[in-house]
Amino acid sequence: MAIVELKQVSRHFSKGRQTVEVLDGIDLTIAEGDFLALMGPSGSGKTTLLNLIGGLDQPSSGSVEVAGQQLVGLSSRKLAQWRSRNIGFIFQFYNLLPILSARRNVELPLLLTRLKRKQRRRNAEVALTIVGLADRAGHKPGELSGGQQQRVAIARAIVADPRILVCDEPTGDLDRDTADEILDLLELLNREHGKTIIMVTHDPKAASHAQRTLHLDKGSLVGETA
Numbered sequence: 089m090a091i092v093e094l095k096q097v098s099r100h101f102s103k104g105r106q107t108v109e110v111l112d113g114i115d116l117t118i119a120e121g122d123f124l125a126l127m128g129p130s131g132s133g134k135t136t137l138l139n140l141i142g143g144l145d146q147p148s149s150g151s152v153e154v155a156g157q158q159l160v161g162l163s164s165r166k167l168a169q170w171r172s173r174n175i176g177f178i179f180q181f182y183n184l185l186p187i188l189s190a191r192r193n194v195e196l197p198l199l200l201t202r203l204k205r206k207q208r209r210r211n212a213e214v215a216l217t218i219v220g221l222a223d224r225a226g227h228k229p230g231e232l233s234g235g236q237q238q239r240v241a242i243a244r245a246i247v248a249d250p251r252i253l254v255c256d257e258p259t260g261d262l263d264r265d266t267a268d269e270i271l272d273l274l275e276l277l278n279r280e281h282g283k284t285i286i287m288v289t290h291d292p293k294a295a296s297h298a299q300r301t302l303h304l305d306k307g308s309l310v311g312e313t314a
Contacts, residue, residue: 091251091284092118092141097150099136110136112307114150120251123278123285125295128304134288135256137304141286142175142254143167155251172200176245176283180257182237184229184244190216191225194243201248215243218281219273235266242273246283253277255287259294271297 099111111133118124126134139145140152143159152159155174159167184193194212203211216222219239229237238258245253255274259267275297277283287298295301303310 089120090117091120091122091155092116092286093151093153094140095151097137097140097147097152099133099140099145100148110307111140111147114307114309116302116309118284118286120284121278121282123275123297123299124287125298125301126286126288126304127290127292127295127301132304133307134304138254138256138286138288141252142177143171172197172248174251176248176250176253178238178242178245178253178255178258180260182229182234182241184237184240186229189226189228190221190232190240190243193229193240194247197244197248211247212243215247216240218246218277219243233266234262235269238262238266238270239273242270242277246277246281250283252284252286255285257288257290259289259291264293267291267294 094114094116097111097114098109100107100109114137126137128134136145140147141154143154146160157170162170191209191212194215195208198208198211213222213225216225219242221236221239221243224232224236229240232240259270262270271294274285278285289295
């Protein structure tokens with residue numbers, strides 16, 4: 089069953105008197121439970137496409153349906169509510185609050201829910217256990233390695249049990265061994281926890297962890313690697 093379906097999606101920006109076409113008539117279907125890597129040169133539209141799927145941006149034209157919801161035309165408030173239920177975000181830089189412990193950082197998305205404090209804490213501890221950091225729950229980001237900080241960021245992304253994880257260069261700031269550990273964790277979340285994963289990467293080795301790879305060039309999909 090398709091969890092992401094884009095039809096004739098275009099995105100352009102105005103730059104002075106010029107119109108810059110970032111995406112040009114994209115058609116894309118992603119099945120639930122897929123692990124997809126998006127590759128392409130800088131400026132090819134990868135992050136823009138990821139932002140459209142994650143509800144962070146709206147297309148200039150076309151249809152974007154994700155997790156059963158047509159995103160085009162939704163208000164900012166409704167998009168925020170939809171994202172909180174369906175999407176977990178993982179970025180190259182961890183975006184952790186340095187004054188908060190790992191557990192409190194993971195809890196942050198749950199502040200938008202009606203869960204009581206005790207349940208938020210329990211859910212955060214479960215998420216940290218999944219990423220292998222139960223014993224670091226009380227540590228602040230400055231007391232953790234880069235790989236551990238990314239694991240906290242992943243725990244934060246999964247704490248509300250979203251159906252889709254969108255990952256923008258999640259290993260771009262890590263050394264090879266640590267990057268492989270994070271990619272193995274993403275594979276685990278896909279395989280054993282049923283998360284659909286869409287990952288932008290420049291790294292062919294990172295892409296090899298995905299079930300399939302799509303290539304973007306100048307705003308168009310140009311090929312697929314199984």
